[in-house]
Amino acid sequence: MTALLELQGVTVGYGGGDVLHDLSLVVEEGGITCIVGPNGAGKSTVLRLVSGLLHPRLGGVRFSGESIVGLSPRVILRRGIVQVPQERSLFPTMTVWENVRMGAYTIADRALIDRRMSEVCERFPIVHERRDERAAALSGGQQKIVEFARALMLDPALLILDEPSMGLDPKTHATVFDLIRDMNAAGRTILLVEQNARSGLGLATHGVVLESGRVRLEGSGSEVLNNSEIGRLFLGAPA
Numbered sequence: 001m002t003a004l005l006e007l008q009g010v011t012v013g014y015g016g017g018d019v020l021h022d023l024s025l026v027v028e029e030g031g032i033t034c035i036v037g038p039n040g041a042g043k044s045t046v047l048r049l050v051s052g053l054l055h056p057r058l059g060g061v062r063f064s065g066e067s068i069v070g071l072s073p074r075v076i077l078r079r080g081i082v083q084v085p086q087e088r089s090l091f092p093t094m095t096v097w098e099n100v101r102m103g104a105y106t107i108a109d110r111a112l113i114d115r116r117m118s119e120v121c122e123r124f125p126i127v128h129e130r131r132d133e134r135a136a137a138l139s140g141g142q143q144k145i146v147e148f149a150r151a152l153m154l155d156p157a158l159l160i161l162d163e164p165s166m167g168l169d170p171k172t173h174a175t176v177f178d179l180i181r182d183m184n185a186a187g188r189t190i191l192l193v194e195q196n197a198r199s200g201l202g203l204a205t206h207g208v209v210l211e212s213g214r215v216r217l218e219g220s221g222s223e224v225l226n227n228s229e230i231g232r233l234f235l236g237a238p239a
């Protein structure tokens, strides 16, 4: 396995003190890496760092073997790292179709954009079925799926998903997780942050438990899921 993304001894914060402390982790190419941990552990901060919204005070970040420290979010996007944020991010008054097309805003080649639009419509039929509706008319789960479609317009080498199941009913939750599994089976490397540790780690090839900005435990998804201490701390008492 090769490392697609590597964080090496990263320390970073927002000005009010450090949030991540000497953090190292590796995202293997072709896998699903899942970060779990309590609220405020620093999960989204890791993702903001990787997308270039934050710059480390100490340590390094390498993508495909090259340092991406100091690069702007736009350049990092062009390198092939695309993120679906935790909060809703579609433009509510634009149509579904316009939103998905926006995902390709850094691409100039119109034929390529059209080809990608057909590809995402095939994978996510809702993009075609609801194409002329305003994004705000869709349910939360449907909007999340359209956000996935938009993210795939750049055919990213690394797809980052921040708590994709947040606020979804069980059926939609299952659909979203099936889509994540499908995207990975099609060869996409995924970095996932999940509040729902059971589903996240159940899907993951590699699991990382973050606590207070430090890696508390890591291993295969099932190793982390079955660790008794972690079960007690983050997953609730075993049933």
Ligand SMILES: Nc1ncnc2c1ncn2[C@@H]1O[C@H](COP(=O)(O)OP(=O)(O)OP(=O)(O)O)[C@@H](O)[C@H]1O
Pocket (backbone or CB within 6 Å): 014, 016, 019, 037, 038, 039, 040, 041, 042, 043, 044, 045, 046, 086, 195
């Ligand atoms: N923009 C910001 N400015 C200042 N502090 C912030 C900012 N964003 C996050 N923090 C702080 O950084 C810490 C980690 O936040 P982060 O959002 O990374 O946690 P998280 O693990 O993603 O939590 P959650 O599960 O609630 O999404 C928290 O203490 C939070 O208050």
Ligand SMILES: [Mg+2]
Pocket (backbone or CB within 6 Å): 043, 044, 045, 086, 162
């Ligand atoms: Mg978060």
